[in-house]
Amino acid sequence: MIIQVENPVVEVHDLTVSYDRKPVLWGIDLTLPAGSLVGVIGPNGAGKSTLIKAMMDLLPAGSGYVRIFDKPIAEVRNRISYVPQRESVDWDFPASVFDVVLMGSYGKLGLFKRPRQADKDAAMDALQKVGMQSFANRQISQLSGGQQQRVFLARALAQNADIYFMDEPFAGVDIATETAIIELLRTMREQGKTVIVVHHDLQSATEYFDWVVLLNMRLVASGPADQVLTQQLLEQTYGGKLTVLTKVGELLRKQEFPARES
Numbered sequence: 001m002i003i004q005v006e007n008p009v010v011e012v013h014d015l016t017v018s019y020d021r022k023p024v025l026w027g028i029d030l031t032l033p034a035g036s037l038v039g040v041i042g043p044n045g046a047g048k049s050t051l052i053k054a055m056m057d058l059l060p061a062g063s064g065y066v067r068i069f070d071k072p073i074a075e076v077r078n079r080i081s082y083v084p085q086r087e088s089v090d091w092d093f094p095a096s097v098f099d100v101v102l103m104g105s106y107g108k109l110g111l112f113k114r115p116r117q118a119d120k121d122a123a124m125d126a127l128q129k130v131g132m133q134s135f136a137n138r139q140i141s142q143l144s145g146g147q148q149q150r151v152f153l154a155r156a157l158a159q160n161a162d163i164y165f166m167d168e169p170f171a172g173v174d175i176a177t178e179t180a181i182i183e184l185l186r187t188m189r190e191q192g193k194t195v196i197v198v199h200h201d202l203q204s205a206t207e208y209f210d211w212v213v214l215l216n217m218r219l220v221a222s223g224p225a226d227q228v229l230t231q232q233l234l235e236q237t238y239g240g241k242l243t244v245l246t247k248v249g250e251l252l253r254k255q256e257f258p259a260r261e262s
């Protein structure tokens, strides 16, 4: 089940990515629709983080290519924002919460530009959206994991990009924060932005995403969430080994998929 779209916001063609000559992604071909919430789902080590890094050209492709907005990444870099997986970030660097977010908004202006009042306002606004404004002057290293995650989200929001890549933004956040974040992502979608989210929870995936990419080193599926999140395709993705999948399958079967606009 690999559905291609016309006028895609992201086009991945025959992408292979290796670390130390060992391929971890093989021949990925997919297109993603603009203005959608996309979930990238698969087991640990499936290559989800690798795929979104390769989509942003942060990792060299062994073969194949990626185009965003029908252009090479280098030409659209300032329209792209990235929230890395929390474990991959060194949280000990000395910077305040406010500075981390501010770097998001004026970073794209270039190294030597000083932030203007508008950038500072955008940073504060983004912090407010994730409920972290009262932590603005705190060192980033002194926050809890979930709070750090929210600050990184605020940083991405302050960038005001057109396409967002988020690597497990819900990992380690509480349920209230998760609900607040998904509301934010929906608002962004309404503004026509595309948000690509690496996600682990299969149950909420049916509710959160319009489009789902199932990955396990190879592309298992890419298409509308209700067509992709099936027992059979999930078993293909997870190898059918996990008994928990049976339970998820039952849940999925019982669940009415809400109708979505494309």
Ligand SMILES: Nc1ncnc2c1ncn2[C@@H]1O[C@H](COP(=O)(O)OP(=O)(O)OP(=O)(O)O)[C@@H](O)[C@H]1O
Pocket: 019, 020, 024, 042, 043, 044, 045, 046, 047, 048, 049, 050, 051, 085
């Ligand atoms: N820098 C690296 N050098 C060598 N191998 C790597 C590197 N980064 C990732 N890998 C390997 O590539 C494969 C895919 O890793 P990746 O981080 O993309 O998986 P993932 O789907 O994001 O997993 P997780 O759910 O645990 O975050 C794994 O086997 C991993 O060990």
Ligand SMILES: [Mg+2]
Pocket: 048, 049, 050, 085, 167
């Ligand atoms: Mg990962």
